[in-house]
Amino acid sequence: MKNILEINNVTKFYKNSVKALENVNLNIKEGEIFALLGPNGAGKSTLINSICGIVNFNTGTIKINNMDIIKNYRTTRKITGIVPQELNLESFETVWNNVNYSRGLFGKKPDHNYIEKLLKKLSLWDKKDNKIKELSGGMKRRVLIAKALSHQPKLLFLDEPTASVDVELRKDMWDVVKKLNEDGVTIILTTHYIEEAEELSDRVAVINDGKIILVDEKDKLIKKLGEKTIKIELFEPIEKINGNLSKYNFTLDQTNKIISHTYNLNSNTTDITELLNDVKKDGYEIKDINTEQSSLEEIFIKLIKENNNELVRN
Amino acid sequence: MNWYGIKAIYIHEMERFRRTLFQSLASPIITTSLYFVVFGSAIGSRITEIDGINYGSYIVPGMIMLTILTQSISNASFAFYFPRFTNTIYEILAAPLSSFEIVLGFVGAAASKSLIIGCVIILTANFFVDVRIDHPLLMMFFLILTSITFALFGFIIGMYAEGFEGLQIIPILIITPLVFLGGSFYSINMLPEFWQKISLLNPVLYLISGFRYSFYEVSDVSLLTSTLTILTILIGCIIFITYTFSKGYRIKD
Numbered sequence: 221m222k223n224i225l226e227i228n229n230v231t232k233f234y235k236n237s238v239k240a241l242e243n244v245n246l247n248i249k250e251g252e253i254f255a256l257l258g259p260n261g262a263g264k265s266t267l268i269n270s271i272c273g274i275v276n277f278n279t280g281t282i283k284i285n286n287m288d289i290i291k292n293y294r295t296t297r298k299i300t301g302i303v304p305q306e307l308n309l310e311s312f313e314t315v316w317n318n319v320n321y322s323r324g325l326f327g328k329k330p331d332h333n334y335i336e337k338l339l340k341k342l343s344l345w346d347k348k349d350n351k352i353k354e355l356s357g358g359m360k361r362r363v364l365i366a367k368a369l370s371h372q373p374k375l376l377f378l379d380e381p382t383a384s385v386d387v388e389l390r391k392d393m394w395d396v397v398k399k400l401n402e403d404g405v406t407i408i409l410t411t412h413y414i415e416e417a418e419e420l421s422d423r424v425a426v427i428n429d430g431k432i433i434l435v436d437e438k439d440k441l442i443k444k445l446g447e448k449t450i451k452i453e454l455f456e457p458i459e460k461i462n463g464n465l466s467k468y469n470f471t472l473d474q475t476n477k478i479i480s481h482t483y484n485l486n487s488n489t490t491d492i493t494e495l496l497n498d499v500k501k502d503g504y505e506i507k508d509i510n511t512e513q514s515s516l517e518e519i520f521i522k523l524i525k526e527n528n529n530e531l532v533r534n
Numbered sequence: 535m536n537w538y539g540i541k542a543i544y545i546h547e548m549e550r551f552r553r554t555l556f557q558s559l560a561s562p563i564i565t566t567s568l569y570f571v572v573f574g575s576a577i578g579s580r581i582t583e584i585d586g587i588n589y590g591s592y593i594v595p596g597m598i599m600l601t602i603l604t605q606s607i608s609n610a611s612f613a614f615y616f617p618r619f620t621n622t623i624y625e626i627l628a629a630p631l632s633s634f635e636i637v638l639g640f641v642g643a644a645a646s647k648s649l650i651i652g653c654v655i656i657l658t659a660n661f662f663v664d665v666r667i668d669h670p671l672l673m674m675f676f677l678i679l680t681s682i683t684f685a686l687f688g689f690i691i692g693m694y695a696e697g698f699e700g701l702q703i704i705p706i707l708i709i710t711p712l713v714f715l716g717g718s719f720y721s722i723n724m725l726p727e728f729w730q731k732i733s734l735l736n737p738v739l740y741l742i743s744g745f746r747y748s749f750y751e752v753s754d755v756s757l758l759t760s761t762l763t764i765l766t767i768l769i770g771c772i773i774f775i776t777y778t779f780s781k782g783y784r785i786k787d
């Protein structure tokens with residue numbers, strides 16, 4: 221699949237010499253949902269604002285559809301849409317005017333049929349004549365998405381799309397994002413909700429302190445960096461782990477009935493067969509077996525911790 | 535050229551004007567009427583004529599200039615500062631618009647609003663005094679050029695202001711005194727020689743003088759000097775805005 225976005229060695233300093241981005245390199249494939257993860261202040265918004273032309277970057281190049289975003293800003297911006305993190309809307313304008321205004325800004329001829337379809341798709345049609353100030357937070361978020369889609373972009377940036385929205389609405393938003401992607405829109409979302417990236421994305425990048433510290437497919441990442449825990453529930457409680465089981469680094473829960481062992485999926489051998497044999501050999505009767513895989517959140521926290529420790533060491 | 539983009543900004547701004555039409559028009563009409571009552575009737579009855587023109591009629595061009603200058607500046611500065619304040623400027627910056635097109639949309643709308651208000655004041659003035667326009671085309675030339683130039687000036691204020699208070703500082707502390715001291719309500723020939731020379735340093739004097747010439751063929755300075763002055767301010771504003779946009783200062787920091 222061809223790259224729709226190519227970022228090469230992009231660096232951005234703010235006026236007070238704070239380095240917001242440092243030699244960022246990233247390629248986004250056409251048609252994918254890409255999640256940019258990072259703690260607050262990591263540089264996620266600065267990166268997407270640089271791509272969209274909202275802030276100037278100092279060095280490096282950014283290409284959309286193989287075109288430089290500075291030299292060919294008219295062409296590249298026409299196919300790009302952005303949904304900002306904050307609910308930045310004109311409160312006294314109607315939904316209809318707001319969305320049509322955005323389409324005009326992006327150089328597109330008025331198309332009321334398309335805007336009508338878009339508002340219906342985002343469940344905003346019955347609110348089209350309402351002023352923005354009369355809408356709920358969730359509705360405003362949808363208006364921002366409608367504005368970003370008003371000119372039919374191929375590449376959509378969602379900056380923390382579900383920040384401070386309730387769980388139900390978050391699920392709704394995820395459905396909207398999935399539908400957009402099915403319609404062929406490449407989506408880049410920044411988030412610090414790991415479950416959002418886990419639910420939506422095909423690939424994930426982790427950014428910390430202005431640097432991309434990892435880019436990989438989400439499933440591979442979970443597999444590569446993920447640890448798995450096997451929990452064996454016994455019929456009878458045990459006092460202490462000894463005998464053959466002492467070599468496995470087991471932990472015992474408070475009921476003294478569940479023993480847990482953590483192993484890495486990436487290692488050549490997991491010794492699960494031998495482990496189960498040893499449980500049997502030591503005379504324990506197994507009631508149930510359960511395995512748990514580490515989530516993207518645990519991986520993310522681990523990566524950020526490692527990266528911060530490295531920064532402190534340097 | 536992104537004509538749809540320019541049109542979107544222009545219509546968006548004019549829509550704001552339409553929403554607040556009463557306030558937008560009522561304020562200049564009431565202010566103008568008050569000036570006529572105070573300067574035209576109360577004080578004017580003692581001054582009678584300047585350069586052969588009835589005092590009430592003489593002050594009309596100055597009053598129009600006063601309104602045009604303040605309205606152009608406040609309309610353009612507010613129009614550009616407001617999206618900065620609400621952060622809705624993000625979509626203007628992300629849109630395929632050049633800095634020239636952005637300026638054209640905002641300044642075009644601000645200048646249009648001022649022109650509408652200017653025309654309303656001319657009509658209002660007719661209720662109080664006889665208004666004669668000897669050179670209508672020249673009058674429109676000065677009216678349009680002044681509206682555009684000071685809308686550009688207002689746009690600069692909108693780019694640099696750090697708060698709503700900042701939008702008011704230059705119009706109140708600089709523009710209004712310059713208009714009052716620029717011969718809006720008198721001819722500089724009425725001043726002592728020293729103050730006449732000082733008045734010649736005031737660029738607004740040249741605008742009012744040229745504009746008044748288009749009405750009554752009387753002026754304090756030559757028409758050419760007036761035209762060159764307004765063009766110099768216009769070019770200065772364009773250069774300043776182009777420079778600021780190219781650096782992204784205060785817009786794309």
